[in-house]
Amino acid sequence: MDFTLVEEEQMLADVVGRFVEKEYDFEARRRLAATPQGWSDAHWSTLAEMGVLALNIPSEHGGLGAGPVETMLVAEAFGRGLVLEPFLSSAVIGAKLIGRAGHEARKAQMLEGLADGSLKTALATLEPGARFDLWSVATTAEPTSGGFILTGRKGVVLHGDSADILLVSARTSGEQTDKHGITLFAVDARAPGVSVKGFPALDGQRVAEVVFDGVRVDAQAVIGAVDEGYPLLEWIVDQGIFALCAEAVGAMSRLTDLTFDYLRTRKQFGSPIGKFQALQHRAADMLSAVEQAKSIVYFAAAKLGDDDEQAAHRAVTAAKALIGKSARYVAQQAVQLHGGMGMTDELAIGWYVKRLTCIDMTWGNTEHHVELYGAFL
Template identity: 50%
Template sequence: MNFNLTEEQQMLNDSLRRFVTNEYDFEKRGKVIAAGKGTDPATWAALAEMGLLAFSFPEEYDGLGGNAIDTMVVMENFGRGLVVEPYLATVVLAGSVIRDHGSDTQKSGILPAIANGKRLMAFAHSEPGARYNLSHVQTTAKQDGSNYLISGHKTAVLHGGQADQLIVSARTSGGTNDESGLSLFLVDTGAKGVQVDDFATHDGHRTAEIRFSNVTVSADNLIGTIDQAFPAIEKTVDLGIAALCAEAVGAMEAMNAATLEYIKTRKQFGVPIGKFQVLQHRMADMFIQTEQAKTMAILAASEADSNDRASRREAISMAKTLVGQAARYVGQEGVQLHGGMGVTDEMFAAHLFKRLTLINLLFGDADHHLAQVSDGLLAKTA
């Protein structure tokens, strides 16, 4: 497989690097987080103007017809700058659901609005007690004439407090852990019966606890086929994992650069500590871990759009395992080589470490996905 970027992707990569360096530096990021709004309107408008919000959508809906490799380029650069905008929630997760499973009316009404930066969305699926079990859904959608009444509790909804509209998974039949019987619905965050509790996470992003109490939605708000949403949920999460793997690689590269710069300037016994061979070896190990993670992020992106469930899930879990392990190693080493300064908010390395830690936990940590790979291999040999 050719892992080189196309000319267009390389131009995108170069533009994003300039944007993150010049328009979204550490100081700007700090101001966005301090504002507590979860997004900066000017930054989001700039991303829309650059076409980033439209990359993965079809051209007939104001998109650019891109794929998961294009998303990888975007997310890797966002990782380098620790961009906290709701790109993952709105474009990668919610946007992909509408793109792949929405009706023509839903696509024409939502995708151009996302692409133009006029609508923020969130994917509300995880629930208390579910851990990483994607089929664990207790939120219900009961038919009420031509409408549905949604009741339940969603947890850790990425940028749920900033969303204008939610994509909510709900059980329309079956038991709590059944893969069948799940459906997806569009729900306005301002609808009667929706309670959103927005809060900041340790890495500067925003998440929300969202409760639904007999929220009325019409049958037109159903996405896809009733009771058959599990494959859509699974693929959406896989696309999210692939994007997170790319973001982690960008953050690891930034951690390597920040750490190398620090050990070149920090002196001990009259010489830069980077002169000490043991620290050079540790930096080399950080670099190797990052390069291995990058290879797996490419694998994840190359498989994320596939409809071959078994192959896609295996590749995604392998990538999340190795990237998660590498993120932990690079993050911890970077902090240690910075010494006591490495955990202070004044240092970029501390923020990189926090984000790498959260990425490892999102959508299943390294241990969870290692178990998934192991179970898959055992099933093949049984």
């Protein structure tokens, strides 16, 4: 398997890398995370001008029609800088889901808005008490004249308070834990009956609690087919998990670089502590964990590029399980090698650890995905 980037892919990686290096030094990121919105409109406009937001928009709708490798490169660069903008929610999940199954009457307009950054989406699927089970859906969508009425609650919606459109899973038939009977909807976040309460998560990213109280949507709000939304939901969450795994690789790589720099400069007994053999062994193990994580993300990218969706699902599940394990190890070692200051908010190390922790808990932690992969076997 050849992991060498072609010229266009390398150019994309270089351009996004320069953006992150210029705009996301640690202090600038801390100030941005403390603002009410939690991210920058100026950065968002720059990403749109760079074409990053149009990567996953189908070419027939004016986008770049890129594949998983391009998403991986952008997400990895964003992980190195702990980028706060809602790239995952809008430019990956929103673009791919609407592009694949959005209602034809609205698809073109929505994709155009996603590409130029004027429209932002958020995936509202997890519910209180459901843990990581995507099929556990208590939110209901009752058929009515010309559409549906949505009632329910969604939790920890990534960038939910910035979204113009909420991509919602709701039950149109069956019991709460049935996989059949789930339907996906594109819901206006400002529609009557929609309540969105945003707040910062542990890592500084914005999340929201969303309540639907008798929200009326028309039939064109349906994404895909009525009652047949679960396979589509599983597929789009896999796309999101893959991007998160790539972001984690970027964060681990940067965390390793920062730790190695510290080992080279921090002195004890008149010598850099990086000369101590025991610490060199730890550093080598950190580097091995990062390379192993990078390899499985590349493997998942290759599988997502094929037509075998079941194989792609297995690859993403394996990647999420391994990424969580590797990230935990790298984070723990980075903190230990920095001493007590490794967990302070004044040092970048602690924020990378927090971000990796949140990535592990998003759409299923390591243990959850190990169980899922065991079921495949």
